[in-house]
Amino acid sequence: MSKCSVGLLALSSLFLSSAAIAQEKIKVGVTATLEGTYTVLGEDGMRGHQTALNVLGKKVGDKELEFIVASTDATPDSAVRAVRKLIEQDKVQILLSPLSGDEGIAVKNFAKTHPELTFINAASGAQETTYVDPAPNFFRYNMDGAQWQVGLGKYAYEEKKYRKIATVGEDYSFIYTQVFGLVLEFCGAGGQVTNRQWVPLGTKDFASVIAALPDDVDAIYLGLGGADAVNFLNQYQQAGGKAHLMGGSIMIDQTILSSKGNAKNALVGTIAASGQADTWEDPGWQKFVKAYQDAFPPNKRFPSPSLLATNYYDSTMALILALRQVNGDLSNNQAKYKEALAKIEIDAPNGKIKLDSNRQAIGTNFVTEVVDDGKGALFSKVVKVIPNVNQTLGYDPAVFSKIGLPSRTVPECKKY
Amino acid sequence: MSRFVERHPAWALISIIAIAIALWLVFAVWPPGLEEAIGRKRVFLNAVFNGITLGGLYFLVASGFTLIFGLMRNVNLAHGSLYLFGGYVGYAISTATGSWLLSFIVAFILTALVGVLLQLIVFRRMEGQDLRQTMVTIGLSIVFADLMLWACGGDFYQIQTPNWLIGPIELPLVTAIKSSGEPVYLRYPLVRLVIFAASVVIGVAMWLALNRTRAGMIIRAGVDDRDILAATGVRIQLVFVAVFAFGAGLAGIAGVVGGTFQSLSPGEDIRFLLASLVVVIVGGMGSIPGAALGALIIGLAEQLGSVYIPTYAIVVTFLIMVLVLAIRPQGLLARR
Numbered sequence: 001m002s003k004c005s006v007g008l009l010a011l012s013s014l015f016l017s018s019a020a021i022a023q024e025k026i027k028v029g030v031t032a033t034l035e036g037t038y039t040v041l042g043e044d045g046m047r048g049h050q051t052a053l054n055v056l057g058k059k060v061g062d063k064e065l066e067f068i069v070a071s072t073d074a075t076p077d078s079a080v081r082a083v084r085k086l087i088e089q090d091k092v093q094i095l096l097s098p099l100s101g102d103e104g105i106a107v108k109n110f111a112k113t114h115p116e117l118t119f120i121n122a123a124s125g126a127q128e129t130t131y132v133d134p135a136p137n138f139f140r141y142n143m144d145g146a147q148w149q150v151g152l153g154k155y156a157y158e159e160k161k162y163r164k165i166a167t168v169g170e171d172y173s174f175i176y177t178q179v180f181g182l183v184l185e186f187c188g189a190g191g192q193v194t195n196r197q198w199v200p201l202g203t204k205d206f207a208s209v210i211a212a213l214p215d216d217v218d219a220i221y222l223g224l225g226g227a228d229a230v231n232f233l234n235q236y237q238q239a240g241g242k243a244h245l246m247g248g249s250i251m252i253d254q255t256i257l258s259s260k261g262n263a264k265n266a267l268v269g270t271i272a273a274s275g276q277a278d279t280w281e282d283p284g285w286q287k288f289v290k291a292y293q294d295a296f297p298p299n300k301r302f303p304s305p306s307l308l309a310t311n312y313y314d315s316t317m318a319l320i321l322a323l324r325q326v327n328g329d330l331s332n333n334q335a336k337y338k339e340a341l342a343k344i345e346i347d348a349p350n351g352k353i354k355l356d357s358n359r360q361a362i363g364t365n366f367v368t369e370v371v372d373d374g375k376g377a378l379f380s381k382v383v384k385v386i387p388n389v390n391q392t393l394g395y396d397p398a399v400f401s402k403i404g405l406p407s408r409t410v411p412e413c414k415k416y
Numbered sequence: 417m418s419r420f421v422e423r424h425p426a427w428a429l430i431s432i433i434a435i436a437i438a439l440w441l442v443f444a445v446w447p448p449g450l451e452e453a454i455g456r457k458r459v460f461l462n463a464v465f466n467g468i469t470l471g472g473l474y475f476l477v478a479s480g481f482t483l484i485f486g487l488m489r490n491v492n493l494a495h496g497s498l499y500l501f502g503g504y505v506g507y508a509i510s511t512a513t514g515s516w517l518l519s520f521i522v523a524f525i526l527t528a529l530v531g532v533l534l535q536l537i538v539f540r541r542m543e544g545q546d547l548r549q550t551m552v553t554i555g556l557s558i559v560f561a562d563l564m565l566w567a568c569g570g571d572f573y574q575i576q577t578p579n580w581l582i583g584p585i586e587l588p589l590v591t592a593i594k595s596s597g598e599p600v601y602l603r604y605p606l607v608r609l610v611i612f613a614a615s616v617v618i619g620v621a622m623w624l625a626l627n628r629t630r631a632g633m634i635i636r637a638g639v640d641d642r643d644i645l646a647a648t649g650v651r652i653q654l655v656f657v658a659v660f661a662f663g664a665g666l667a668g669i670a671g672v673v674g675g676t677f678q679s680l681s682p683g684e685d686i687r688f689l690l691a692s693l694v695v696v697i698v699g700g701m702g703s704i705p706g707a708a709l710g711a712l713i714i715g716l717a718e719q720l721g722s723v724y725i726p727t728y729a730i731v732v733t734f735l736i737m738v739l740v741l742a743i744r745p746q747g748l749l750a751r752r
Contacts, residue, residue: 039570204678211462230572238605240584261574
C-alpha cells in the first residue's frame with residue numbers, strides 16, 4: 001500500500017512538473033531536407049540554425065525555446081506532412097519552415113489553414129510563395145531566387161562579354177525563379193538565351209542532357225543543387241566539357257564547392273550570384289563565419305557556411321529577436337508577435353534585411369566568381385555587392401506583374 | 417529463330433524493319449530534314465549510348481537481385497542497401513590506396529560477406545516463408561540506411577575515375593559532315609564504355625556459368641524445383657549461401673560503378689532498389705537474360721525520355737512497367 005502511494009505521488013509530481021515546464025516553454029517546429037537530393041543542404045541549414053542558437057541563446061524573458069525538428073525531402077507533400085505533424089502532434093506554436101522552393105509554396109498555402117500560428121520561412125526561395133496571394137502569417141527573411149540573381153546578367157554581358165547563353169536547371173519553382181531573374185537582366189542588357197533545358201529534381205544520369213547542350217553559346221548557366229549538381233559536374237568532366245559556366249545560388253555554394261572528388265574543379269572561374277559571398281570582408285559576415293566554424297569540428301561542417309546555413313541563421317535570428325521584442329507574448333493569436341515580425345529589421349551577417357508589405361525580404365545581393373584558395377578548397381569571391389534588392393527587382397510593380405510568373409518559358413528573352 | 421519466323425511472319429517482318437531503321441539511324445549521316453524534325457544526330461546517338469551504358473549498370477544491380485529471387489524465392493528488398501554499401505566501401509578503398517580496380521575486388525568481397533551473413537543469420541531461419549522474409553528485408557534496408565547515414569553522413573561521395581579513363585574518345589560513327597566535307601565523329605566518355613564492356617563480360621560469363629558448368633546446372637535445377645534437388649543429395653544450403661554471396665557481391669560492384677559515374681548519397685539505395693525492381697518486373701523475375709533485356713529497355717527509356725520528352729521522362733519507365741504487367745504479367749523473358 002505504502003509503495004503504491006509513493007508511486008502515485010511520484011507520478012503526480014511528474015505530471016505537475018511537466019505541466020509547470022510546459023508553461024515556460026515556447027515550442028518551435030523546424031523542418032529541413034534531411035533526406036533525398038538536398039540532404040546536404042538541409043544538414044548545413046541545421047548547422048546555421050544551431051549557430052544562431054549558440055550566438056543568441058534560447059531564452060526569451062523567463063521562457064525557454066524548445067525546438068522540434070522534422071525531416072522532409074524537398075517535395076511539397078513531404079513538407080506539408082512534416083508541418084502538420086509538428087502542429088498536431090508536437091503542438092508547436094511557431095514554425096521555421098521550409099527549405100526548398102516547392103515546399104515553400106505548399107507550406108504558405110497550408111499556413112492559411114492555421115491563421116493563429118506563425119510561419120517563418122527557413123530558406124525556400126520560389127517567387128510565388130510571397131508574391132502571389134501571400135499568407136498573412138507567413139514571413140520570409142531571405143530573398144527569392146530572382147533577387148539572388150540580380151547583377152549576374154549585367155556582369156556576364158558587360159564584363160565577361162557573353163552574348164548567347166543556354167541554361168540547364170532543375171524542373172521546379174525555385175530554379176524557375178532563378179532563371180527568371182537571370183533572363184530578365186541578361187536579355188534586358190541585350191543578351192540572348194537560346195535554349196532552356198529542364199531536368200527532373202533527383203536526376204542522376206546527365207550524359208544525354210550534356211550531349212544536348214548547344215555548342216554555339218558563350219556560356220552555360222547551371223541551375224542545379226545538391227546531388228544533381230555533383231552528378232552533372234562529374235559527368236560533364238567525363239564528357240570532356242569545356243564551355244564557360246555560370247551558376248545559380250545553390251550551384252555555386254559550399255554544398256557543391258566542398259564536395260568530395262575533383263569534378264568541382266570545373267567550376268573555377270565560374271561567375272554566379274547569391275545572397276552571400278564566402279570571402280566578403282564585412283566584419284559582421286566574418287564574425288558569423290567564425291561562429292559557424294567554432295560551433296562544429298572541421299570534418300562535420302563546410303569550410304565556410306553555405307547559403308542554406310546563412311538563411312537558417314537569419315530566420316532563426318528574426319524569430320528570436322522579434323520574440324524578445326514582445327517578451328514572449330503569444331496571446332491573442334500571436335498578434336503582437338506577428339506585428340513585431342513584420343516590422344523588425346535585422347542586422348544579418350549577409351547585410352541588413354527588412355520586409356516589404358508581402359512580408360518578403362528586401363536585402364543585399366552578391367555577384368561572385370569561384371576561386372581556388374591554393375590549397376584545393378574553392379570559395380566564392382565577391383565581385384559586386386548590390387544593396388536593397390526588392391522582390392520586383394527594381395521594376396515598377398505594374399510592369400513587373402505583366403512579365404508573368406516564373407515557369408519553364410517565362411520570362412521571354414526581351415527587354416521589359 | 418527460323419521457327420519464330422515461320423510461326424509469326426508478320427512480327428518477324430516488323431522486327432526486321434525496326435532493326436534496319438535503328439541501324440540506319442545509328443550509321444547513316446542524317447539528312448537535314450530529319451535533323452530539323454528530331455534534333456541533331458549527336459544528341460540522339462549520345463542518348464542511345466547513354467541508355468545502353470546505364471542499362472549496363474542496372475543490369476549489374478538487377479542480375480544479383482533476380483538470381484537470388486530465382487533460386488530462393490526471396491524478394492530481397494535490402495538489395496539497394498548492398499549497392500550503397502559496396503559503393504561506400506569502394507570509395508574508402510579507392511581514396512586509401514588510389515587503386516580503382518582494387519576497390520572493385522574489396523567491394524565485391526565485403527558485400528558478398530554481408531550477403532553470407534544475411535543468409536546464414538536471417539533468411540535461413542525463415543526459409544519458405546516468403547512474406548516474412550520480404551518484411552524482414554524492408555526492415556533491414558531501413559536499419560542499413562540509418563547505419564550508413566550515421567557512418568558516412570549525408571555527403572555526396574564520388575569515386576575518383578582513374579586518369580587513363582577520364583575524358584572522351586572518338587568513336588567511328590559519323591554524326592555530321594562539316595561544310596568542308598570533313599566528317600565529325602562521335603565523342604563519348606571512355607569510362608562509360610569500359611563499364612559497359614565490363615557488364616557485358618560479367619553478363620556473358622554468368623550466362624556461360626549457368627548454362628555450361630556443373631554449378632550452373634545445380635542452380636538451374638534449384639530454380640526449377642529445390643525440394644527435388646535437395647532430395648538428390650545436393651547440399652542446397654551451401655548453394656543458397658554461394659548464390660546469395662554472389663548476388664550481393666554483384667550489387668557491391670555495381671555500387672562502385674555507380675559511385676564512379678554518378679555519385680553516392682543516402683537515398684541511392686532506394687533508387688536502385690526501385691530501378692532493379694522495375695527492370696526485373698519488365699524482364700521477368702528470376703531470369704538473367706530477362707534482367708539484361710529489362711535493364712536495356714529501362715536505360716534507353718530513361719535516357720531517350722530525358723532528351724525527347726523531358727517533362728514526362730520520369731513516367732516513361734513506369735509506363736513500360738504497367739504495359740508489361742498488362743500484356744505479359746510474368747515478364748518479357750520469363751518461362752513461367
